[in-house]
Amino acid sequence: MTHIQRLMLQSARGLSLIVALSVVACQAGPTAMTPGASAASSTPPALSAIAETVDIGGQSLYIECRGSGVPTILFLHGYDGDRTHGYHLFDRYADRHMVCVYDRANMGLSDPAEGVQTGADIVEDLKRLLEAAEVPGPYLLVANSAGGVLAEIYAGDQPDAVVGMVLVDASLHSDADVDRYFADKGELDLEQLKTDFATGPEPILWTIHDEARAAVEHIPDIPITYLRALQDSDLPPEAQGIWEAGLDELLARSSNGRVVDVDGPHALPPPPVHEAIDQMLELLGDP
Numbered sequence: 698m699t700h701i702q703r704l705m706l707q708s709a710r711g712l713s714l715i716v717a718l719s720v721v722a723c724q725a726g727p728t729a730m731t732p733g734a735s736a737a738s739s740t741p742p743a744l745s746a747i748a749e750t751v752d753i754g755g756q757s758l759y760i761e762c763r764g765s766g767v768p769t770i771l772f773l774h775g776y777d778g779d780r781t782h783g784y785h786l787f788d789r790y791a792d793r794h795m796v797c798v799y800d801r802a803n804m805g806l807s808d809p810a811e812g813v814q815t816g817a818d819i820v821e822d823l824k825r826l827l828e829a830a831e832v833p834g835p836y837l838l839v840a841n842s843a844g845g846v847l848a849e850i851y852a853g854d855q856p857d858a859v860v861g862m863v864l865v866d867a868s869l870h871s872d873a874d875v876d877r878y879f880a881d882k883g884e885l886d887l888e889q890l891k892t893d894f895a896t897g898p899e900p901i902l903w904t905i906h907d908e909a910r911a912a913v914e915h916i917p918d919i920p921i922t923y924l925r926a927l928q929d930s931d932l933p934p935e936a937q938g939i940w941e942a943g944l945d946e947l948l949a950r951s952s953n954g955r956v957v958d959v960d961g962p963h964a965l966p967p968p969p970v971h972e973a974i975d976q977m978l979e980l981l982g983d984p
Contacts, residue, residue, distance in 0.1 A: 746762050746763055746764070746765065746795065747760055747761060747762040747797070747830055747832070748760075748761045748762075749830075750806060750807070751826055751829045751830045752829065753822060753825035753826050753829055754825060756802065756808045756810070756811075756822070757807065757808045758799055758800060758801070758802065758807040758808070758822060758826045759780070759799060759800045759805055759806035759807045760780075760797060760798070760799040760800075760826060760830050760832075761780060761797065761798050761799070762795055762796065762797040762798075762830070762832060763787050763791040763795070763796055764787075764790065764791030764792060764793065764794055764795050764796055765794075765795050766793050766794045766795060767794070767795070767833060767834070767835060768794065768834070768835045768836060768837040768860050768861070768978075768981065769794065769795040769796070769797060769832060769833060769834060769835070769836050769837070770786055770790055770794050770795070770796045770797070770836075770837050770839060770974070771797050771827075771832075771836040771837065771838055771839070772786060772796075772797065772798040772799075772839050772840075772841075772844075773838060773839070773840040773841065773844030773845075773847050773848055773851075774798070774800075774801070774804070774841055774842075774844055775841040775842025775843045775844050776842060776843035776868075776897075776899055777804070777897065777898045777899050778804065778841065778842070778844075779800050779804050779805035780798035780799050780800050780805055781798075781805075782798075782841055783796075783798040783839065783841075784798065785967040785970075785971075786798070786839065786974075789967070789971050789974075790974070793983070794978075794983075795832065795833065797827075797832055799823075799826060801819060801822070801899065802814065802819070802822060803898065803899050803900065804898075804899055810822075810900070812900075813895045813900040813901060813902055814900065814901050814902070815901070815902050815904070815905060815908065816846065816847060816850040816901075816902075816905040816908035816909060816912075817850070817854075817908060819847055819850075819901070819905075820847065820850050820851050820854050820855075823847075823851060824854075824855070834858045835857075835858055835859065835860045836858055836859050836860065837859075837860055837861045837862075837863070837974070837977065837978070837981075838851065838852065838859055838861070838862045838863070839862075839863045839865065839970070839974065840862065840863070840864050840865065840867050841865045841866075841867065842865070842866065842867060842868060842963070842964075843867070843868045844867060844868075845864045845865075845867020845868045845869055846867075846868050846869060846870065846872070846905055846906060846909045847905075847909075848862050848864060848867070849869065849870060849909040849912050849913055849916065849947065850905075850908055850909050850912045852912070852915075852916045852917075852919070853909075853911070853912025853913060853914070853915035853916050854912060854915070856915055856916065856917040857917075859916075859917070859919060860919055860920075860981060861919050861920040861921070861922075861977050861980075861981060862919065862920075862921045862922070863922045863924070863970065863973045863974055863977060864921070864922065864923045864924065865924050865965055865970055866924055866925060866926040866929075866959075866963050866965060867923070869909065869940070869943050869944060869947060870906050870907070870909035870910035870912075870913060870943055870947075871906075871910075871939065871940045871941075871942060871943020871944065871946070872906055872940065872943075873903070873906035873907060873910070874939045874940065874942070874943060875932065875936050875939055875940050876890060876903075878935070878936050878939055879936070890903060891903040910943075913946060913947055913950065914950075916947070916950045916951075917950070918950065918951055918952050919950075919951060919953075920951060920953040920954070920977050920980050920981070921947065921948055921950070921951040921953070921954040921955075922954075922955055922956075922957060922973045922976070922977060923944060923947075923948070923954075923955070923956045923957065924957050924959055924965060924969055924970065924973055925956055925957065925958050925959065926959055926961050926962055926963050926965055927958055927959065927960050927961070928960065928961055928962045928963075929962050929963040944956070953980060957969065957973060
């Protein structure tokens with residue numbers, strides 16, 4: 698299975714494992730990181746401030762938010778996923794931050810989109826949703842899998858609204874470069890892949906990666922943490938180098954950019970995600 702095919706899969710299964718963490722700091726060498734606390738909280742989460750389908754202008758998207766306090770933690774689910782993959786964030790953070798999860802068009806409880814969506818379409822939907830639901834910024838983006846490409850586009854489009862990004866084994870703009878690499882070697886039918894993107898359960902244009910590439914240069918200097926799952930890393934060295942060039946390009950936008958290697962699968966369990974968010978909130982001055 699190629700890298701992009703793996704990233705298009707968003708597992709909904711619960712996973713329980715012991716996570717070993719090693720940190721590779723961007724441009725600064727290794728940094729120590731302590732294993733995270735338990736993913737579950739014994740205290741029930743706060744009552745939902747928002748749990749509704751919101752009209753964004755001829756189309757409705759479903760959003761749930763709990764808690765209060767900024768930055769608002771905003772979860773972006775993976776391809777063919779939904780908001781429930783971010784529910785673990787409620788128990789952990791809703792006692793001191795607003796935490797929001799939502800279903801993109803065509804997914805979960807949201808309406809279908811009219812036709813195949815571009816990255817700009819999806820970001821515009823999100824902007825309208827946050828405005829209509831009166832979700833305050835600034836936002837700390839937590840993006841799973843293919844949600845990473847959308848995080849790049851959103852942060853580039855709304856640089857004043859985003860204060861940090863935690864990317865969970867996420868797809869990036871350089872996925873397209875890997876696709877082209879395999880296509881040039883005759884190991885991937887690129888036109889078929891584009892068709893698969895456009896006709897899948899969440900129809901999007903493959904050129905979303907090019908939109909993300911253009912957006913990266915507009916991302917402000919904000920903390921960026923990339924959680925890299927080691928168990929499903931299956932690219933040959935040359936292709937891996939091509940993909941990592943894109944990661945380096947993204948992290949170069951940040952004076953606090955880093956990679957955290959996690960000994961886990963693509964669908965990482967909550968503890969390493971929580972630890973990355975905890976450290977970013979501390980960096981942002983969270984009490």
